[in-house]
Amino acid sequence: MSSHITAVCAQLQSIINKRLVTATGRFSPGPEGIDDIIIQVNGDSGLSPGLDHCTELASGETESIAGFGTYCCKEIEPVEKGPFSWWPSIRRVKLYYTWVIQKLKRQFKMMQSNPGFSIVRVLLPVLVLLLFTSTIHAGDDDCGAVGDYGFVCGINSAEDLVLVPGTKWLIASGMAPGASIMLIDTQEKSWSTLYPADAPRAVQNMATYGACPGSPDPNNFVSHGLNIRAGKDGHSTLYVVGHGGREAIEVFDVDASGAKPALTWTGCVMTPDGMAANSVASLSDGSLLATIPLQTGRDISEALTGGLTGGVYQWSPGDSGFEMIQGTELPYANGIEVSADEKEFFVAVSGGFNVVAYSRSNPTTQLRTTAPLTFIPDNLHMGSDGRLITAGLVTDDPVCGNLQGAEEFDLEKFASCPRPFVVRAIDPATMEGTDIATSAAIETFSNITMGLQVGDEIWIGTFAGDRVAYGPLKVSQ
Numbered sequence: 001m002s003s004h005i006t007a008v009c010a011q012l013q014s015i016i017n018k019r020l021v022t023a024t025g026r027f028s029p030g031p032e033g034i035d036d037i038i039i040q041v042n043g044d045s046g047l048s049p050g051l052d053h054c055t056e057l058a059s060g061e062t063e064s065i066a067g068f069g070t071y072c073c074k075e076i077e078p079v080e081k082g083p084f085s086w087w088p089s090i091r092r093v094k095l096y097y098t099w100v101i102q103k104l105k106r107q108f109k110m111m112q113s114n115p116g117f118s119i120v121r122v123l124l125p126v127l128v129l130l131l132f133t134s135t136i137h138a139g140d141d142d143c144g145a146v147g148d149y150g151f152v153c154g155i156n157s158a159e160d161l162v163l164v165p166g167t168k169w170l171i172a173s174g175m176a177p178g179a180s181i182m183l184i185d186t187q188e189k190s191w192s193t194l195y196p197a198d199a200p201r202a203v204q205n206m207a208t209y210g211a212c213p214g215s216p217d218p219n220n221f222v223s224h225g226l227n228i229r230a231g232k233d234g235h236s237t238l239y240v241v242g243h244g245g246r247e248a249i250e251v252f253d254v255d256a257s258g259a260k261p262a263l264t265w266t267g268c269v270m271t272p273d274g275m276a277a278n279s280v281a282s283l284s285d286g287s288l289l290a291t292i293p294l295q296t297g298r299d300i301s302e303a304l305t306g307g308l309t310g311g312v313y314q315w316s317p318g319d320s321g322f323e324m325i326q327g328t329e330l331p332y333a334n335g336i337e338v339s340a341d342e343k344e345f346f347v348a349v350s351g352g353f354n355v356v357a358y359s360r361s362n363p364t365t366q367l368r369t370t371a372p373l374t375f376i377p378d379n380l381h382m383g384s385d386g387r388l389i390t391a392g393l394v395t396d397d398p399v400c401g402n403l404q405g406a407e408e409f410d411l412e413k414f415a416s417c418p419r420p421f422v423v424r425a426i427d428p429a430t431m432e433g434t435d436i437a438t439s440a441a442i443e444t445f446s447n448i449t450m451g452l453q454v455g456d457e458i459w460i461g462t463f464a465g466d467r468v469a470y471g472p473l474k475v476s477q
Contacts, residue, residue: 142444143467146442146444146445147439147440147442147471148439148471148472149439149442149445149460149469149470149471150189150469150470150471151444151445151467151468151469151470152184152189152190152191152467152468152470153466153467154191154466154467155172155174155182155184155191155466155467155468156174156176156178156179156182156466157174157175157176157179157462157463157464157465157466158172158173158174158175158182158461158462158465158468159173159174159175159223159224159225159379159449159450159461159462159463160172160173160224160225160226160279160379160449160450160461161173161184161226161450161452161459161461161468162226162227162228162238162381162452163228163452163454164228164236164254164256164261165228165230165236165256166230166234166256167256167261168185168186168187169183169184169185169186169256169260169261170183170184170186170452170454170459171183171184171194171226171228171238171254171261172184172191172461172468173223173224173225173226173240173241173461174222174223175222175223175224175463175464176222177220177222177244179222179223180193180194180195180196180218180221180222180223181193181194181195181223181240181263182194183260183261184459184468186454186455186457186459186470189470192260194261194262194263195218195221195252195263195265196218196219196221200215200218200263200265201262201263201264201265202215202264202265202266203253203264203265203266204265204266204267205251205266205267208267208286208317209251209266209267209268209269211269211270211320211321212248212267212268212269212270213246213268213270215265215268216242216244216245216246216248216250216265216268217244217245220244220245221242221244221245222242222243222244223240223241223242223243223250224240224241224242224243224277224278224279225240225241225277225278225279225280225291225335225379226238226239226240226241226280227239227279227280227281227282228254229282229284233257234255234256234257235253235254235255235256235257236253236254236256237251237252237253237254237266237282238251238252238253238254238263239251239280239282239288240252240280241277241278241279241280241290242268243276246270246274247270247271247274247275247276247277248268248269248270248271249268249269249271249277249280249288249290249315250265250267250268251265251266251267251268251269252264252265252266253266269288269315269321269322270321270322271290271292271313271322272292272313272321272322272323272324273296275292275294275295275296276292276294277290277291277292277313278290278291278292278293278333278334278335279291279334279335279336279348279379279380280336281336281337281338281345282338283338283342284342285316285317286316286317287314287315287316287317288314288315288316288322289312289313289314289325289336289338289345290312290313290314290315290322290336291310291311291312291313291333291334291335291336291347292310292311292313292324292333293309293310293332293333293334293350294309294310294332295309295310295311298310300332300409300411301408301409302331302351303331303332303350303351303409304331304332304350304351304403304404304409305331305351305405306331306351306352307331307351308329308330308331309330309331309332309351310329310330310332310333311324311325311328311329311330311333312324312325312328312330312333312336312345312347312358312363313325325358325363326363326364327358327363327364327365328347328358328363330347330349330351330352330356331349331350331351331352332349332350332351332352333347333348333349333350334347334348334349334350334377334378334379334380335347335348335377335378335379335380335381335390335450336348336380337380337381337382337388338360338382339428340382340386342360343359343360343361344357344358344359344360344367344428345357345358345360345363346358346380346388346428347380348377348378348379348380348390349377350376350377350378350392353372353373353375353376353377353395353404354369354370354371354372354373354377355369355370355373355377355380355388355390355426355431356368356369356370357369357428357431368430368431369431370426370431370432370433371431373392373422373424374394374395374396374422375391375392375393375394375395375421375422375424376392376393376395376403377390377391377392377424378390378391378392378448378449378450378463379391379449379450379461380450381450381451381452383425383453384453385425385453386428387425387426387427387428387433388425388426388427388428388433389423389424389425389426389436389450389451389452389453390423390424390426390450390451391421391422391423391424391437391448391449391450391451391460392421392422392448392449393414393419393420393421393446393447393448394419394420394421394422397417397419397420397441399417399419399441400413400414400417400418400419400441401413401417415446415447415463415464417446418441418442418443418445418446419441419446420438420439420440420441421438421439421446421448421460422435422437422438423435423436423437423438423448423451423458423460424436434474435474436451436453436458436473436474437451437458437460437471437473437474438474439471442469444465444467445462445465445467445469446462446464446465447462447463447464447465448460448461448462449461449462449463453473454470456472456473457470457471457472457473458470458471458472458473
């Protein structure tokens, strides 16, 4: 094992101690390539006690550290790149460990009192620094409600959620290597893996998606934004922004005619120049609209200071590929949705802190826009009442700082500091809105991306976390 590899084990409930887990983390580059690894299970971060533990240990060898538990480095597996071009390289680490729950607070105290150890370097964002795979699907000890919100725990970075038409089932994306696509039972408050599961199914629709080079690698698949369109006889079409082995909009048939929905991959549309899309919307003729927030060479700091870093792209069956819609150049085009009559489309603009409306027939100018929002709008979905629903973290927080007007955006700092969040419903005709869910910062649930109304509940996703939230829907008109 190479030197300067530190594996840090996080808190586990005592009932599942001594188990083999797989986690993926981003490593801060050190003088010899790696600084440290942070692993998080069920919302509790483990802090690295230094750079020398697990140094040059043979596979299977352990080292005990007073106050920190027992470490055992099992495997280091390099991976070429993260799911996005702007992510750093990722390495995978398998750990076999025990952890004493009562020692976690002592660890935090020791770290904070050590001036030679950078707490900032350790408390890096959950997703960008840490991606983990859990097999615990419900009932975790630390999964209790916080305020009005309950949680379904063990779900890995469910960045987006859609409701399978006419059912109780939610489909959740997994914005992390190994997470893929998950299925949530909104009544039982439990989840299971939907794709790739044990035997991923693929039947390519060559008539529509003949240019697609084949089904994605199920072992290297990361899912992001989602859109679902109802079909006939219990079938729907699911559109997934896919990363990992390739950048594409992946298309699945959803068969909900049985006891549980099943997915079959049917095709894809590759994004131009391998750029990473964020969200996708579908039209009744099979056409797609997708946002690409950061075109090649652009970064988030540019977007949050108003730079036009991306835009909206369109594709129709028969086209060779996506083409950008001129006039939709935007500072981090994020969520996207179309109107019920398909004459307009709407974009959540993270760098503009607003939602804008465009005419499909003449998108060269914006039709309408919301007033500046107090949060960073992320995903965008049409609610059952015809209002647009977007959500995000508040921009100005006394603990985490103010994002608006900042010259530099530190994604690591942003993702690692829990902020209050807002879910807002917007009238697409007037672009006026009301909050339908809000919360103060929740330590175990942050990095909010979206809200979805399911009956009298609001379900909330996150780009970096191990759970989804649900809570009562505020009555608002």
